Amino acid sequence: MSDAANVVDRTPSERVDVCIVGAGPAGALMADKLAAGGHDVVVLEAGKRFDFESRLRRMKRSIRPAYDDLDVWDMGGPRDDFNSSGEIFYPLNHKRVKGIGGSTLHWGGRVARLPEKDFEMQSRYGLASDWPINYDDLQPYYARAERELGVAGVDDNPFAPPREQPFPMEAFPRSYSDSLFEQACEKLDITTHSVPQARNSEPYQDRSACVGYGTCQPVCPSGAKYSADVHVRKAESEGARVIDQAAVQRLEHDDSGETVTAAVYRTPDGETHRQTARQFVLAAGGIEIPRLLLLSESPSHPDGLANSSGTVGKFFMESPYIHLIGQLDRRTRQNLIGLGTMESHQFYTPEEAEPGSFKIEFGLGAGPTPAQLALEQRTPLEGMLDTMRNPTSVGQWSENARNLGGIEWGDDLLANIREQYGNYFSISAEIEVLPRVENRVTLDRSTTDAYGKPIPDVSWNRDPHAERTIERAFEVLESIVDNLDADVREKHRSVLWNGVGHHSGTTRMGTDPGNSVVDPQLRTHDLTNLYLVSSSVFVTSGAMQPTLTIAALALRAADHLASKL
Amino acid sequence: MELTRRDALLALSAMGIAAGGVAQQLGDRGTVSAEVTDGTVAVAEVVFPSSVSGNREFVETYLDGRTEGDGYSLEEIASLLDTIDREAKRSTGRSFTDLTPSKRDDVLREIGAAKAYPDPDGTVPQRIRYYLVNDLLYALYSSPTGGELVGNENPVGHPGGREAYQEGPDDE
Ligand SMILES: Cc1cc2nc3c(=O)[nH]c(=O)nc-3n(C[C@H](O)[C@H](O)[C@H](O)COP(=O)(O)OP(=O)(O)OC[C@H]3O[C@@H](n4cnc5c(N)ncnc54)[C@H](O)[C@@H]3O)c2cc1C
Ligand code: SF4
Numbered sequence: 001m002s003d004a005a006n007v008v009d010r011t012p013s014e015r016v017d018v019c020i021v022g023a024g025p026a027g028a029l030m031a032d033k034l035a036a037g038g039h040d041v042v043v044l045e046a047g048k049r050f051d052f053e054s055r056l057r058r059m060k061r062s063i064r065p066a067y068d069d070l071d072v073w074d075m076g077g078p079r080d081d082f083n084s085s086g087e088i089f090y091p092l093n094h095k096r097v098k099g100i101g102g103s104t105l106h107w108g109g110r111v112a113r114l115p116e117k118d119f120e121m122q123s124r125y126g127l128a129s130d131w132p133i134n135y136d137d138l139q140p141y142y143a144r145a146e147r148e149l150g151v152a153g154v155d156d157n158p159f160a161p162p163r164e165q166p167f168p169m170e171a172f173p174r175s176y177s178d179s180l181f182e183q184a185c186e187k188l189d190i191t192t193h194s195v196p197q198a199r200n201s202e203p204y205q206d207r208s209a210c211v212g213y214g215t216c217q218p219v220c221p222s223g224a225k226y227s228a229d230v231h232v233r234k235a236e237s238e239g240a241r242v243i244d245q246a247a248v249q250r251l252e253h254d255d256s257g258e259t260v261t262a263a264v265y266r267t268p269d270g271e272t273h274r275q276t277a278r279q280f281v282l283a284a285g286g287i288e289i290p291r292l293l294l295l296s297e298s299p300s301h302p303d304g305l306a307n308s309s310g311t312v313g314k315f316f317m318e319s320p321y322i323h324l325i326g327q328l329d330r331r332t333r334q335n336l337i338g339l340g341t342m343e344s345h346q347f348y349t350p351e352e353a354e355p356g357s358f359k360i361e362f363g364l365g366a367g368p369t370p371a372q373l374a375l376e377q378r379t380p381l382e383g384m385l386d387t388m389r390n391p392t393s394v395g396q397w398s399e400n401a402r403n404l405g406g407i408e409w410g411d412d413l414l415a416n417i418r419e420q421y422g423n424y425f426s427i428s429a430e431i432e433v434l435p436r437v438e439n440r441v442t443l444d445r446s447t448t449d450a451y452g453k454p455i456p457d458v459s460w461n462r463d464p465h466a467e468r469t470i471e472r473a474f475e476v477l478e479s480i481v482d483n484l485d486a487d488v489r490e491k492h493r494s495v496l497w498n499g500v501g502h503h504s505g506t507t508r509m510g511t512d513p514g515n516s517v518v519d520p521q522l523r524t525h526d527l528t529n530l531y532l533v534s535s536s537v538f539v540t541s542g543a544m545q546p547t548l549t550i551a552a553l554a555l556r557a558a559d560h561l562a563s564k565l
Numbered sequence: 566m567e568l569t570r571r572d573a574l575l576a577l578s579a580m581g582i583a584a585g586g587v588a589q590q591l592g593d594r595g596t597v598s599a600e601v602t603d604g605t606v607a608v609a610e611v612v613f614p615s616s617v618s619g620n621r622e623f624v625e626t627y628l629d630g631r632t633e634g635d636g637y638s639l640e641e642i643a644s645l646l647d648t649i650d651r652e653a654k655r656s657t658g659r660s661f662t663d664l665t666p667s668k669r670d671d672v673l674r675e676i677g678a679a680k681a682y683p684d685p686d687g688t689v690p691q692r693i694r695y696y697l698v699n700d701l702l703y704a705l706y707s708s709p710t711g712g713e714l715v716g717n718e719n720p721v722g723h724p725g726g727r728e729a730y731q732e733g734p735d736d737e
Contacts, residue, residue, distance in 0.1 A: 056578065060579070064699075162690075173727075179733075213722060213723070214720075221724075222724065331716060333723055358671055369706075369717070372703070374702040374705075407680075409679075409702065410614055414614035414616075414714060418715050421717065422734075
């Protein structure tokens, strides 16, 4: 891995218009748009700049046992220490990546616009709060975000909010296994449709079309799956300066306490630097943004920066997933591609407040692969259940192999794989949670990270609204399976409470400075030149993947900020 | 089912080794000694299904490319094969490569390779499991030919395009 820590100049720039913290999609899109507008931009990113060429090796780490999934993107260790104090253990480092590109290096690449109801939970259902903006405000930015990321899709989803134009690329065709479930859904009057993907179904803006490695999550070696290093490169070609391995420790402000003056950051040589700028953008994700604000406490902001409302870090949300997995009496053709091609949003906008929203996804990666069966040799259902519980963990698979007796090889192994591979299915549902004050990110002052700063503590607890929604969602999934034209050999439920890396809500948006952190333009109520661009500003999270909304918000914030420079 | 050089190249790409680079170097074989190739083929004949042929060509190409991969050294392989050979001589009086596949199977099991947890930095049996048994199985089952044996013609890690997932099973 070329790290080149010694040769890269990581000292601050002078006369900077905008300093952005974090080079995931939020920071990268902001940097690109502002730099293209002629502004001087510096991006400070805590993680490394990964060589594109290293992706094949990273892919191997993702499919061979003997590697932990954290190894794929070099996560973990003292830099990334965290604590989990809630009812549900929250494995934070499996839910994010630090580096140029941020968590999109690892993400699944499913994208969706939030339907109207997600912005209006209070007025429609009397739940949580409304967003101070609505779908109409974001619609043009969603369209731009789809072009920026490169989204493949087709307008066949009757439950989706209105569109103004076709998707930039054609949709990925449905899978063979979708056809089995489609029939069952038809019997039940459940409408199925395609899945918009930030993944190239054809060459797009100098990036390859998908070639079927099937390892999208956690790494796409071809670059067909969008990751935000794309916009980092664009931003750099527009003149932005992007400094990797520059971990921001705190923000400093002027005597009035109303203006941020500098981002203080540490580099691998042990030096501490101060980047000054006219405007500051935190795009460090839903955990590190509140943490950084809390770490920036000062005499005039004793509870942390931008925290006069006391809500920084509170109302943390994640998306629990449920899975119904099992085996049929026939081949289901799984593990032949890394994406999913069919969903149903029929249950997304309920009439009543409860059960809440859920979104059905039909899986294409059910059950172990032949190579996993060969290398790990454990009962596939055990493995699947573990993997569903923690789908990003390859280490999970290998853990249980330790206690096995002698493994098989040769003809016995072949017979075994033939027996065990091929008949699995999975249907999943993403589940809505509501913002709750006890779900929160705080500082754990008893432990410090590699830089001597208190680590983040995530407190994540079961949500009764989600529990009731889960019950209903399982009923629907079971009814689909019961209506398959196939015998179901076995089926099992599993609930992934700790979610899939959709952290949101921790610095929410609002018009009242008494109960929110940023205004509708994403500027903090308390500091005149500090913007927070992230799912951390979501007021409610729905049951949809967040990143297209993050991208839309980033493009909107970039427009706004450019008008002020 | 015939394993080909192409299968080995594709398996290498699933190991993070760019097949293009390997293909170019294939003109100058020679880094891999005959002993290492013979020994590895002898292991492959045990761990691969008997219906698979073409092991030698597959193993040669694979070994050539594998030396490009991270954390893989030919000295390591040579030394593990040596250990296996010593065990074969101790228990049967013959060289590992001279034994029938079924006797070789016994030797590999005696040495603990079937019980050890695969670990590239572990004990000798753990490394045999990792570098020889598992590497070969991985190469086989992440190659299209190996995948086809079990009904998966586009194994994970192999850039086999976007057709396979849309197609139904062969027997339908
Ligand atoms: C396994 C997995 C699957 C996912 N699948 C999907 C999906 O299919 N669809 C979807 O929409 N979303 C998905 N997501 C979520 C998606 O990855 C995130 O929503 C998205 O990456 C968030 O973008 P961001 O720019 O706000 O933050 P991030 O992408 O997390 O980037 C933040 C960056 O800030 C940097 N940073 C943090 N602290 C500091 C600091 N103090 N100083 C300097 N830099 C700092 C980090 O190193 C990081 O690079 C998935 C996530 C995971 C983990
Ligand atoms: S299946 Fe397509 S998107 Fe996924 S890793 Fe392979 S090339 Fe990338």
